[in-house]
Amino acid sequence: MEETNLKNLPIGVFDSGVGGLTVVREIMRQIPKERIVYFGDTARVPYGSKSKETVTKYSRQIVRFLKTQNVKAIVIACNTASAYALEQIEKEIDIPIIGVVKPGAVTAARATDNGKIGVIATEGTINSEIYTQYIKALKSDAKVMGKACPLFVPLVEEGLLEDPVTDEIAQRYLSVLIDSGIDTLILGCTHYPLIRSTVGRVMGEAVTLVNPAYETAIELKRLLTEKNMLQDEKPALGTNQYQFFVSDGAEKFQHFANTIFKYGVLAVKQINIEEY
């Protein structure tokens, strides 16, 4: 395939559900000329409490689907899938693929002064210890403290972004991290940026919050530039620049997407992901 063609191809982005849209939002901001094909696995959400084996199988099916959409690169916009499946899948495919974990780890390793970094994430991401591995590879004397926060996703999905209950749960989850003296905290699940202000209030101003979505978009831009795949022209008029696919509940997904993006998400298609 010629380079000029490659540039015109879309970027594939996937997540277990709607959370990955916070990553899409960053990609849209930082490389606004790119086309994006998003897949949200709403029929099998959430991934955070499932096994490595199952999350890897699901991620493989999604990668196969995205390849049918002729994507030039893939972003795993889900921390759990990045933690469990990226290493295996990047060996199996012939296009660039990145996750959200490494960019988040790099930023945190740079941001910390005292070398104490906290990670809040799903059970799966914490159990994988992947953030610890990446951070230690960059900064071997760093101390990394992980804390699974299983109620944060349901609280966000229930819309309790600013609420005494969310405050109370955040205080319980985060107290052990406050006590440990971290100066940097990674928001290691794509839902968490939506309760950033609650987490920031509980942790206090002295703690730097790292949102891997932001860093992932920067890393993606760097990678596409290096491979000479970065789109430099706006899509032609009439091109459907952003396409959204889900495995269940297209209407519900569209409703949520429209609360995240300023412009309208016009169409969401449902596919049978088990066929891939």
Place this chain on the structure above:
Amino acid sequence: MEETNLKNLPIGVFDSGVGGLTVVREIMRQIPKERIVYFGDTARVPYGSKSKETVTKYSRQIVRFLKTQNVKAIVIACNTASAYALEQIEKEIDIPIIGVVKPGAVTAARATDNGKIGVIATEGTINSEIYTQYIKALKSDAKVMGKACPLFVPLVEEGLLEDPVTDEIAQRYLSVLIDSGIDTLILGCTHYPLIRSTVGRVMGEAVTLVNPAYETAIELKRLLTEKNMLQDEKPALGTNQYQFFVSDGAEKFQHFANTIFKYGVLAVKQINIEEY
């Protein structure tokens, strides 16, 4: 197949995950000679926020798996799957199948004095309005008020059975039901019996709580008796009376199961449910 053989066959029970074990517990209590094959769809849990189409597809796959285990009857121990899939699936199979919704509705219709019945359940069960339909068919002047309680399942799974946060969330969800003057409340999700005391405290003593699991086991016994399928002999020594299958996380499931049952759940097998 001869009747004597039929009696010896196990009962199939399924749920989206672990919640259905509260139904299994009731079946074990009320018909202790029966063999049971349980399937928990832990790879795709929860069902409560998914569409009718997807929940029906998943239920069909599970029924096909249970048939390979040579079950004589099936219990859908999940309110959402009972609400969305039972009516369709009972047309498609040649063995008796019951859900948890109808037994719960029958009991509530009998229990109410003032004709005002509340239902708390997942989004899917409430949206299906199935409890309302069953209750109205029995008692046409009944008033049924449904309320989805999406945070109850994650709170139970986080182990906050007796906790100020669960109290606060229960008060928010239930206040509209208290105001409406119901005298009977159906616990329309298999997780909810585990926070029965919180719900009871918030609703007050005057409100009767209905646990469909209990009534479902009675209905199952009645059905098996009527069809001359009830097991009247204890399983032979060495028989594996209870078998548990899941689609993910066998170890985690076993751990949870052992908090519900007094004796040990010895083995849990993982299968690939997408193959059925």
